[in-house]
Amino acid sequence: MISSQQPLVLKVGGALLQCEMGMARLMTTAANIIKTGQAVIMVHGGGCLVDEQLAANGMQTVKLDGLRVTPAEQVPIVVGALAGTSNKILQAAAVKAGVTCVGMSLADGGIVSAQIKDEQLGFVGEVSPKDATYLNFILAQGWMPIVSSIAVDDLGQLLNVNADQAATVLAKLVNGKLVLLSDVSGVLDGKGQLITSLNKAEAAELTRQGVIDKGMKVKVEAALEVAQWLGQPVQVASWRDSAQLAALVQGEAIGTQVLPQ
Numbered sequence: 001m002i003s004s005q006q007p008l009v010l011k012v013g014g015a016l017l018q019c020e021m022g023m024a025r026l027m028t029t030a031a032n033i034i035k036t037g038q039a040v041i042m043v044h045g046g047g048c049l050v051d052e053q054l055a056a057n058g059m060q061t062v063k064l065d066g067l068r069v070t071p072a073e074q075v076p077i078v079v080g081a082l083a084g085t086s087n088k089i090l091q092a093a094a095v096k097a098g099v100t101c102v103g104m105s106l107a108d109g110g111i112v113s114a115q116i117k118d119e120q121l122g123f124v125g126e127v128s129p130k131d132a133t134y135l136n137f138i139l140a141q142g143w144m145p146i147v148s149s150i151a152v153d154d155l156g157q158l159l160n161v162n163a164d165q166a167a168t169v170l171a172k173l174v175n176g177k178l179v180l181l182s183d184v185s186g187v188l189d190g191k192g193q194l195i196t197s198l199n200k201a202e203a204a205e206l207t208r209q210g211v212i213d214k215g216m217k218v219k220v221e222a223a224l225e226v227a228q229w230l231g232q233p234v235q236v237a238s239w240r241d242s243a244q245l246a247a248l249v250q251g252e253a254i255g256t257q258v259l260p261q
């Protein structure tokens with residue numbers, strides 16, 4: 001089924017992989033959205049699984065500004081955890097929910113171009129949109145791509161890309177509506193209350209105050225970038241919240257709306 005609507009780019013954080021019920025609910029949500037004729041691209045993280053795998057191999061987790069420093073010796077573990085285990089666990093949950101899916105990475109079908117982001121971070125990639133042909137082909141079949149954030153640069157080097165940034169690039173590539181689903185109900189204020197809408201200036205101030213921090217800082221920056229690029233809000237919400245997932249099927253706004261201005 002080919003939809004005339006904007007594809008929905010749904011990014012899920014790695015904590016989802018540790019919650020069987022959360023995965024089942026999310027995949028049922030995706031199945032229901034696809035049934036309405038809306039194309040869905042799922043992009044996933046798996047940071048917590050990478051942490052576990054590094055620890056099991058006696059390696060340290062080091063992050064700079066929310067991004068994992070990825071030295072050469074950690075690349076095989078990171079790739080295995082993200083493009084391997086995480087991707088296939090999600091694929092299995094999708095199949096169980098009746099979703100026909102294609103498990104892939106940023107390296108497939110020439111969809112993005114990638115390069116090393118910053119030497120200080122090691123094998124961490126910065127990606128930009130390249131060619132949507134492969135993704136559009138999958139979507140045109142009514143299938144759901146499940147995309148891990150592993151990329152390959154022109155030199156053939158495997159690169160670790162933050163999954164929020166991966167989702168950003170895919171949303172730009174297909175002109176898609178972006179929803180970032182995490183383990184929190186959205187961006188929270190200093191008192192732990194949900195912020196329903198957030199503009200660039202407000203985000204900068206909350207970041208300066210240290211209220212928006214770590215993974216959420218990367219997420220909000222990614223959301224602001226896409227909101228500005230597409231001229232429409234990006235949603236930050238929770239995969240844990242079944243009411244939010246039900247609203248998502250109805251096409252309603254959920255969580256925090258990160259605004260274009």
Ligand SMILES: Nc1ncnc2c1ncn2[C@@H]1O[C@H](COP(=O)(O)OP(=O)(O)O)[C@@H](O)[C@H]1O
Nearest residue numbers: 013014182183184186187188211212213215216
């Ligand atoms: N202001 C904030 N609102 C919500 N979460 C925040 C905030 N600042 C920091 N965080 C942290 O960011 C985390 C979400 O980012 P991250 O761990 O990267 O999620 P994911 O793996 O789902 O992408 C939350 O679990 C929380 O610990």
Ligand SMILES: CC(=O)N[C@@H](CCC(=O)OP(=O)(O)O)C(=O)O
Nearest residue numbers: 014045046047067068161162163
């Ligand atoms: C460069 C970088 O930081 N890559 C991330 C990729 C996974 C990710 O982003 O996972 P979540 O969405 O679960 O946080 C990492 O290695 O953890």
